[in-house]
Amino acid sequence: MTAILSLDNVTQRFGGLTALDAVSLDIAPGEVVGLIGPNGAGKTTLVNMVSGVYKPSTGTITFDGKRIDGLKSYQIARLGVARTYQVVQPFPEMTVLENVMSPATFAAGNLGVEAAQEKALEALRFCGLDEQAQMRASELTLAGRKRLELAKSLAMDPKVLLLDEVNAGLNPAEIDLALDLIRRISAKGVTIVIIEHLMKVVMNLCSRIVVLHHGAKIAEGTPAEVTSDPHVIEAYLGNRYARKQAGEAKEGADG
Ligand SMILES: Nc1ncnc2c1ncn2[C@@H]1O[C@H](COP(=O)(O)OP(=O)(O)O)[C@@H](O)[C@H]1O
Ligand SMILES: [Mg+2]
Numbered sequence: 001m002t003a004i005l006s007l008d009n010v011t012q013r014f015g016g017l018t019a020l021d022a023v024s025l026d027i028a029p030g031e032v033v034g035l036i037g038p039n040g041a042g043k044t045t046l047v048n049m050v051s052g053v054y055k056p057s058t059g060t061i062t063f064d065g066k067r068i069d070g071l072k073s074y075q076i077a078r079l080g081v082a083r084t085y086q087v088v089q090p091f092p093e094m095t096v097l098e099n100v101m102s103p104a105t106f107a108a109g110n111l112g113v114e115a116a117q118e119k120a121l122e123a124l125r126f127c128g129l130d131e132q133a134q135m136r137a138s139e140l141t142l143a144g145r146k147r148l149e150l151a152k153s154l155a156m157d158p159k160v161l162l163l164d165e166v167n168a169g170l171n172p173a174e175i176d177l178a179l180d181l182i183r184r185i186s187a188k189g190v191t192i193v194i195i196e197h198l199m200k201v202v203m204n205l206c207s208r209i210v211v212l213h214h215g216a217k218i219a220e221g222t223p224a225e226v227t228s229d230p231h232v233i234e235a236y237l238g239n240r241y242a243r244k245q246a247g248e249a250k251e252g253a254d255g
Pocket of ligand 1: 014017018019037038039040041042043044045046
């Protein structure tokens with residue numbers, strides 16, 4: 001496989017803390033990869049390094065055959081890597097449309113106002129937010145703000161999209177809508193890395209799951225492999241989840 005995104009032995013230290021510990025990872029074009037692990041495992045740090053917020057302490061990151069570690073965020077964004085933020089931070093006084101126009105302009109470098117508007121509207125339509133285009137961002141519900149995050153990243157025409165807990169705090173109906181939206185983004189050919197605590201979402205979307213614990217990659221594989229891995233159960237999923245899965249598998253077999 002020729003990876004679209006590769007991390008090779010990437011370590012990130014913050015003072016005495018090793019937030020990411022020699023992580024290597026290859027993501028194939030078109031894949032939807034889940035990144036899971038307990039709070040503090042290093043998931044957001046990984047996204048921050050790929051998107052250029054931090055430069056790795058050691059190791060290399062390659063996107064589309066080009067080394068990107070050490071590049072600035074805007075350079076990485078222009079190459080085609082977009083990310084969402086765990087804590088959504090729209091400009092509250094700007095309209096929803098204006099919030100999406102800025103990343104559209106930012107990623108393209110030299111986009112006129114009309115072209116930026118068209119691009120932003122297209123992203124809003126795709127995310128089902130076009131009717132809210134003229135609302136102030138502060139008037140959106142949490143689900144709306146999460147979708148705005150997605151629209152902002154889509155307006156950058158990414159090849160790779162890193163999603164950091166885009167479904168946190170949503171209710172089940174909103175999560176179903178979000179699942180559908182993420183599937184449609186994937187169907188456009190965008191490669192997706194999704195950080196997610198809801199196993200329902202991970203199991204539904206991802207062909208492969210990577211598990212981080214204390215900054216290290218402790219498992220990687222298909223959803224079935226990872227969720228039955230004793231290390232993952234111990235570090236993250238817990239025995240309750242494992243028993244539930246086993247029960248469901250048995251029900252499936254019986255039925
Ligand atoms: N900028 C930073 N400075 C110091 N420590 C940080 C910084 N960012 C993250 N950390 C620490 O790195 C570890 C991993 O954090 P994070 O990547 O946010 O975990 P996760 O997203 O998996 O919950 C945590 O212990 C966190 O406190
Ligand atoms: Mg995080």
